[in-house]
Amino acid sequence: MTSAAPTATTPPESSPSPESSNAATNRRILDALLIPILAVFTALVIGGIIMLIFGDNPIAAYRGLFSGAFGDARGWAATVRKMTPLILTGLSVAVAFKAGLFNIGASGQFIMGSVASVAVGINFEGMSPWLHAPLALLAGIAAGAIWGAIPGILKVYTGAHEVIVTIMLNYVASLFASWTVYAGGTRGQSTGPLWDPTAGARSETPDVLASAQLPWIFAPPYRIHWGVALALITTVVIWWVIYRMTLGFEIRTVGENPRAAKYAGMKVNWVVILAMIIAGGLAGLAGGIETLGLNHKFATEFTGAVGFDGITTALLGQNNPFGVVLASFLIGAMDAGGTRMQFDSGVSADIIGVIQGLVLAFVAAPLIVRQIYRIHVQVKSSSGPGWGK
């Protein structure tokens, strides 16, 4: 749209035609980073205070957290592994935000993507890996997209709020997934269609065929697969779509002001549905990647929790695709370091959940952070990190 765009790392938020002045650009990047950084910092401090109250040693805990996430190759591997699905679910939430929609349903879309990928992955024996894995991933994307489209369509045609519908669909997805792998009960209930007959009483699918598995970049024990690369490529694509394509411009315009968008001749309804389809597809892709790259099967214990964490990474990343990657890296590192923290310091890994919750609260309510650090809001702030702005 314009030639004055800054180089990749952190493109400016929002305003479709960025001003050219370098200082202004730097200022905006700084401003966009400020709230997330302060939010994380504040959350860590409060987490430390909570640990002190419970008689734990926060220094030892954070040291353990750090060395668990970055201390050795295995730690780095865990961080990258945890980060991968968060990038995609974060993008899912962020794209919906751009269109002014709150996608709480990434969790359900993730699960539907997992199930669809597994369904393709355990069938079609003898298919070439070059065909099988992409087909399984596409199935995941499609299932997630359909699951995302439903709330979009319901919103447009019936006015049903997407928050309610997506929350409900999370339950439907989760129970549907449990049914597909159901091992049957004691009275001869029929088993689920994807259940592995050799698993006995366990409710899980067989392993996906080798031809559908994403190859390792670093084999176990590191367990890093090509899904990471897919997630990063997807990030660039989504950035391009949102900031460089007409569709992205329409999504952003609808998000900022649906009336103006309508007045400008945009098909607002269609844009809303399309944004939800993209969001659902991204979360579905996350499910496919986790299933084909890491778990190699679906079982009831694989929940869609990363779908909810996507809300955190989207908000922390200020709904910017590259911001989401940074945020996913941070949240992934916290998840990865939790075990080592527990092991070294004896602090329960639950504190990680508390800290992440605080981060979410602070980025969702930036006024708190602004009050704490006495940062004054400029009247025309282009970076107001509110909901999807």
Add this chain to the structure above:
Amino acid sequence: MRKQSRLYGLITLMAVVAMLAVACVAPVAPAAAPAAPADTEAAAPAAPAADIKIGLVTDVGRINDRSFNQSTWEGVVQIGTELGLVEGEGFKYIETQDPKDYADNIQQFVDAGFNIVVTVGFALAEATNAAAAENPDMYFIGVDQFQGEALPNVAGLVFNEDKAGFLAGALAASLSKTGTIAAVLGTDLVPPVVAFGAGYEFGAKYINPDINVTTTFHPGEISQSFVDPEWGAATARQALDQGADIIFGAGGQTGNGALQEVAAAEGAGTTLFCIGVDTDQWETLPAAHPCLVSSAMKLLTPSVASIVQQYVDGAPVSGNYFGPTGLAPFHDFEAAVPQEVKDKLAEIDAALQDGSLQTGYVP
């Protein structure tokens, strides 16, 4: 302009703090890392009793879940204390946050030179066996992990839950006046719960073929089904309304909800009774005292302790280790259970143990 400079100042401050934090952390992490392999070399061969280090990896859930993880951990604490080990040094646990972390959590103990790792729950079976194959010098105990092909350094601690359930069903059918009994169970996505429920039904029918058994499994997903006491209570209430007078609650907090509902009902302890699960719930759930006639037990704690003891004695178990199951004492209801029922239960228990009586449950 002023605002902007303040902003930069703030960033600088943050950067300094961050650098300080990193500076504190950085030298420590590499120092700690080489220490671990050194430990491994010292501890792995021979493993004299003094060098025993026991690690426990939980299923997704808390260590103090008043159920599975907790009972297993109590076994570790018991044997660890007997061996003169110190918690945090000689034995410690990791709570799993995400089912994808099982392998990493086990690895944590491998790296730190532990020689026994206890993993809790059938979901960890794959990760446990993989770690065992990689670390032949270490010893693994997999709770609820049935071993198909036995590895020399893995003991699968399993239970015949159907036998405990069978006894509970026999007791329930013997005590029932209305001819209707019920079971309120966690999800049928988890095999041991299914075994408890099936055994209960078969046991009740064994005593009274005409008895009406209402078995209800929690309909939700696995993450909800053991932590839903409201559903347990509501289902128990429904069963009571339909004339059930004995209720078997099996499924973590969900089952506990059912037991407490019966305990609070009119006639609890005189016409209405409840039966707990896993451990002797008389000890763990005082709120159920008004109705709790017994519990269908799988004796985790002593089994874990005994497997570790055998390892320490130089005769490690491998393959499947069937832990004892049975009914808990009747406690305050000793008098409420007629002697002929007690005799019958003892007879059934003996027959189940020597194999002359089958529960009828096929896993």
